[in-house]
Amino acid sequence: GENVEQHPSTLSVQEGDSAVIKCTYSDSASNYFPWYKQELGKGPQLIIDIRSNVGEKKDQRIAVTLNKTAKHFSLHITETQPEDSAVYFCAASQNYGGSQGNLIFGKGTKLSVKP
């Protein structure tokens, strides 16, 4: 089955700096890779996702890159702000969300942005 590794487990940056979180996956059949932000006591919120037919996607300060050959994908947050502080999870799925497509999560990265 799919296995998703996520690094680092904790990340501390100064406000305004960039943050990068990396994930690797094992199943080459996976084709959907979302990133979630989870604040304490709340459910995960999708912040960006990428499908296997695309190598990079950007949404304002957030970008995701995907290297299918190496089976890794990364989240990039630029100009970090204190409100970006949260736990971030990467995930992989074998399809776009059909009945076989349950998400496999990484272990999470706790991001702290210091003012």
Next chain:
Amino acid sequence: GAVVSQHPSWVICKSGTSVKIECRSLDFQATTMFWYRQFPKQSLMLMATSNEGSKATYEQGVEKDKFLINHASLTLSTLTVTSAHPEDSSFYICSATRGGFVGGYTFGSGTRLTVV
């Protein structure tokens, strides 16, 4: 956008009682719903997958008689924790997907269950 409503957001119950958690997709029909459990400072662990009108598929190690899942309609799935014990205390989260080319997964806000 897709919205999933989960309630209650928190519940405290006595050992031996049962608790029901509801998950509703408000503005779309969910072909599949997923139930996760999350312990403090840990990742989400999939408990079961349910399709409307079918029996849920449970992950290995999840007791199907303890965690009853009903997916009676395309917009509602329920998780019932039966004969709850303190070790069942956890954060339970549901997710729903439309499947197909639309895809994507929308998560509920989670339910904090405390069994005393």
